[in-house]
Amino acid sequence: MSSPAAVDLPSVWQREAAVPATRWGDVRTPTRVDLAIVGGGLMAAWLAYHASARAAGRWTIAVLSDRALADGASGRNAGFVLGGTSELYASLVGQLGRPAARELLALSQTNRQLVRTVLGPDGGRAEYRETGSLYLGASDEGETLANTVRWLVEDGVAAESWPLGRVPSSLRSLGLPHAAFFPEDGAVQPVQLAARLVHQAGRAGVQWYTGARVNAWTAQDEAGVRLAVGGDHVLAERVVLCTNAWLGQLVPALARVVRPTRGQVLATGPVALDYPYPVYADHGYLYWRPRPDGSLVLGGRRDRDVETEATDVLALNPRIQDALTALAARLVGGPATVAHRWAGIMGFTPDHLPLVGPMAPGLWVAGGFSGHGVAMTGAVGDLLAQHLLSGAPLPPSLDPARFYAPA
Numbered sequence: 001m002s003s004p005a006a007v008d009l010p011s012v013w014q015r016e017a018a019v020p021a022t023r024w025g026d027v028r029t030p031t032r033v034d035l036a037i038v039g040g041g042l043m044a045a046w047l048a049y050h051a052s053a054r055a056a057g058r059w060t061i062a063v064l065s066d067r068a069l070a071d072g073a074s075g076r077n078a079g080f081v082l083g084g085t086s087e088l089y090a091s092l093v094g095q096l097g098r099p100a101a102r103e104l105l106a107l108s109q110t111n112r113q114l115v116r117t118v119l120g121p122d123g124g125r126a127e128y129r130e131t132g133s134l135y136l137g138a139s140d141e142g143e144t145l146a147n148t149v150r151w152l153v154e155d156g157v158a159a160e161s162w163p164l165g166r167v168p169s170s171l172r173s174l175g176l177p178h179a180a181f182f183p184e185d186g187a188v189q190p191v192q193l194a195a196r197l198v199h200q201a202g203r204a205g206v207q208w209y210t211g212a213r214v215n216a217w218t219a220q221d222e223a224g225v226r227l228a229v230g231g232d233h234v235l236a237e238r239v240v241l242c243t244n245a246w247l248g249q250l251v252p253a254l255a256r257v258v259r260p261t262r263g264q265v266l267a268t269g270p271v272a273l274d275y276p277y278p279v280y281a282d283h284g285y286l287y288w289r290p291r292p293d294g295s296l297v298l299g300g301r302r303d304r305d306v307e308t309e310a311t312d313v314l315a316l317n318p319r320i321q322d323a324l325t326a327l328a329a330r331l332v333g334g335p336a337t338v339a340h341r342w343a344g345i346m347g348f349t350p351d352h353l354p355l356v357g358p359m360a361p362g363l364w365v366a367g368g369f370s371g372h373g374v375a376m377t378g379a380v381g382d383l384l385a386q387h388l389l390s391g392a393p394l395p396p397s398l399d400p401a402r403f404y405a406p407a
């Protein structure tokens with residue numbers, strides 16, 4: 001890694017935008033709410049957005065975040081808005097069967113529509129563009145990638161197998177022999193997306209608090225759930241824990257299920273790339289995207305130091321950052337100036353699918369997005385809002401009970 005001066009822990013997205021909220025204790029804080037959402041990331045923001053719109057003034061809604069809004073994974077990711085889940089579609093079909101895989105695929109399609117609707121046709125400040133995305137597969141990914149393309153097309157989603165000759169020449173030298181293009185995918189500035197949601201939900205009456213660490217919850221039979229927030233208490237009719245990598249801190253039954261996992265990212269200064277779309281590669285261990293300002297955001301390579309990265313400590317990993325710097329140079333055809341480096345904490349589940357559903361009377365969880373939450377939280381937020389308001393069903397494949405025996 002170059003000089004310590006080049007080390008910056010806030011992401012490039014956080015440096016460009018902040019998401020305003022009230023600090024817990026600075027104003028008179030609520031003691032009773034209809035819905036308390038714990039967390040300050042995209043899951044909390046989307047749920048607040050949908051629940052406030054669907055409840056249309058009938059519910060008081062408070063969002064309680066220990067840190068600044070979008071300071072978890074949501075402000076530190078790569079901003080890819082992809083189809084499906086974190087697995088290639090053929091792997092997901094192998095894991096769940098076709099109908100359940102199709103249900104999750106549809107969720108990601110809805111998610112993109114929601115991002116488009118919230119940000120407006122030009123993507124607004126969040127620079128959302130549906131440029132498509134390229135996947136470059138390693139030598140053992142050929143069959144999975146070919147089946148992914150075939151089954152996506154059968155299920156009504158655009159996908160193309162690309163001969164290597166169609167891959168930009170700067171990428172062919174990476175030695176990844178299989179390529180597929182997914183024309184519907186896009187990428188976003190995730191903090192600007194969160195800011196937009198917070199603003200919209202704020203106008204619908206949602207109260208946003210930072211410095212509001214929830215230390216414990218207690219189900220109160222008919223009365224709802226009592227939350228310990230710092231030294232205060234809030235009684236909520238219903239609570240949704242959107243704490244992603246940190247779900248296990250509040251729900252011991254999930255402590256062994258959701259594993260905090262760190263990811264490393266860097267952003268370069270302006271470089272010249274001859275393609276406009278995000279690229280995913282090598283079993284998903286590498287990803288990069290050109291931004292409209294000409295810079296490159298590049299992350300991954302966790303496979304180089306899996307053990308060290310199994311942590312929720314926010315820090316740079318020099319070994320991985322060095323590997324990313326070397327890759328940036330290959331991608332731009334010469335030394336690249338690294339403008340920002342950062343890390344973020346993801347929450348991984350054993351099957352790489354999130355946990356979305358009830359945990360206790362009055363208490364739900366939505367987290368463990370396994371490195372793929374930008375692509376799902378919008379649609380999951382709407383499903384959950386409908387579930388809470390009218391009992392609409394949630395996808396069985398995401399039920400947290402698949403990992404523990406409900407009492």
Ligand SMILES: Cc1cc2nc3c(=O)[nH]c(=O)nc-3n(C[C@H](O)[C@H](O)[C@H](O)COP(=O)(O)OP(=O)(O)OC[C@H]3O[C@@H](n4cnc5c(N)ncnc54)[C@H](O)[C@@H]3O)c2cc1C
Nearest residue numbers: 041043066072073074077078080214263344372373374375
């Ligand atoms: C390096 C990296 C790259 C990624 N790239 C992509 C990508 O390109 N595309 C994609 O789809 N996904 C990507 N992801 C994953 C994506 O960012 C996450 O899945 C998504 O942001 C999850 O949102 P969330 O709101 O569930 O979690 P988070 O954003 O992590 O939010 C959890 C929140 O809970 C709060 N919290 C925790 N405990 C408490 C408590 N006790 N009380 C109050 N608040 C608490 C935290 O402060 C935090 O705000 C990436 C993640 C990382 C780290």
